[in-house]
Amino acid sequence: MKISVSAVIGLGLVASAAQAHAVLERKQAIPGSTYRGVVQIMHGCDGKPTTKVSVSIPEGLIGAKPMPKPGWTLATTRGAYAKTYTTHHGTASEGVKSITWSGGSLPDDEVDEFTFLAQVSDTFEPGATVYVPVQQGCAEGSHSWSDIPKPGQDAHDLKAAAPAFRIVQAAQTGGAMAAQAAPIKAGDLTIETPWLRATPNGAKVAGGYVRITNTGSTPDVLTGAAVPFAKSGDIHSMSMEGGVMKMAPVSDGLTIKPGETVELKPGGYHLMFEGLTGAPKAGETIAGTLTFQRAGTVPVTFSVAPIGASAPGGQHQHQH
Numbered sequence: 001m002k003i004s005v006s007a008v009i010g011l012g013l014v015a016s017a018a019q020a021h022a023v024l025e026r027k028q029a030i031p032g033s034t035y036r037g038v039v040q041i042m043h044g045c046d047g048k049p050t051t052k053v054s055v056s057i058p059e060g061l062i063g064a065k066p067m068p069k070p071g072w073t074l075a076t077t078r079g080a081y082a083k084t085y086t087t088h089h090g091t092a093s094e095g096v097k098s099i100t101w102s103g104g105s106l107p108d109d110e111v112d113e114f115t116f117l118a119q120v121s122d123t124f125e126p127g128a129t130v131y132v133p134v135q136q137g138c139a140e141g142s143h144s145w146s147d148i149p150k151p152g153q154d155a156h157d158l159k160a161a162a163p164a165f166r167i168v169q170a171a172q173t174g175g176a177m178a179a180q181a182a183p184i185k186a187g188d189l190t191i192e193t194p195w196l197r198a199t200p201n202g203a204k205v206a207g208g209y210v211r212i213t214n215t216g217s218t219p220d221v222l223t224g225a226a227v228p229f230a231k232s233g234d235i236h237s238m239s240m241e242g243g244v245m246k247m248a249p250v251s252d253g254l255t256i257k258p259g260e261t262v263e264l265k266p267g268g269y270h271l272m273f274e275g276l277t278g279a280p281k282a283g284e285t286i287a288g289t290l291t292f293q294r295a296g297t298v299p300v301t302f303s304v305a306p307i308g309a310s311a312p313g314g315q316h317q318h319q320h
């Protein structure tokens with residue numbers, strides 16, 4: 001199968017999908033476990049470098065401890081918790097409430113991670129979402145990734161959603177592979193097996209694939225995707241024209257009708273990541289997002305299959 005990359009570039013794609021600049025690498029945690037909060041900063045502010053990252057520790061994350069970063073000054077604030085928690089070391093009624101890394105400079109076209117550890121209260125119920133607001137300061141401008149949906153509110157209405165992770169039962173986790181195998185629920189959507197193809201160094205584009213089912217009664221539209229190693233993530237269709245495989249951007253997004261399952265797969269609809277600043281390697285997992293008109297920006301973990309793989313497991317199909 002030959003893919004005409006020059007045809008894609010010739011179409012002059014426009015990257016317009018709303019992108020979260022701050023996301024949490026780990027999307028799930030078990031009650032009572034230690035959560036490794038890895039805040040990934042994917043972009044600066046309108047091209048300006050990030051100089052400050054401030055993380056608010058939500059109620060129920062106990063005994064938070066930041067990881068220092070070379071070149072960045074670390075500061076924390078402490079305060080009282082809403083209640084007294086049982087911890088691995090006894091009880092705790094106060095602790096770190098916010099962590100700020102400042103004084104560094106992260107260019108717009110690079111990514112970095114700001115990490116803390118905290119114990120997840122065993123009072124969280126599986127299924128709960130924990131929001132971790134992040135304030136991003138730049139050489140010029142700032143972003144507040146702190147919007148939290150109110151009960152019944154559509155995540156789409158949020159302009160700058162706070163990074164979040166979900167509380168799951170112990171059996172649902174057990175490593176990155178298990179975590180990514182579990183379907184992700186986002187409103188009425190079920191998102192399964194997000195995966196990417198590894199790319200050789202120097203590649204300009206990377207393809208991404210995923211299966212999305214709409215279990216609700218209202219259509220939703222997939223409008224874009226984001227990963228840290230690409231400047232843009234758009235949706236493409238693929239068709240045969242005169243014996244040549246041609247790709248074209250799906251500019252209005254890909255509609256997922258009620259009751260329908262849409263599968264993005266090699267040779268069909270796919271996510272097209274462009275402006276690559278890195279090369280995903282087979283076996284890695286990559287935190288990214290999918291953006292929907294209704295469900296909003298949904299964090300997903302892409303598994304990376306070998307170069308040219310036709311399925312997430314990495315099997316090659318014969319083409320005749």
Ligand SMILES: [Cu+2]
Nearest residue numbers: 236247270272
């Ligand atoms: Cu494409």
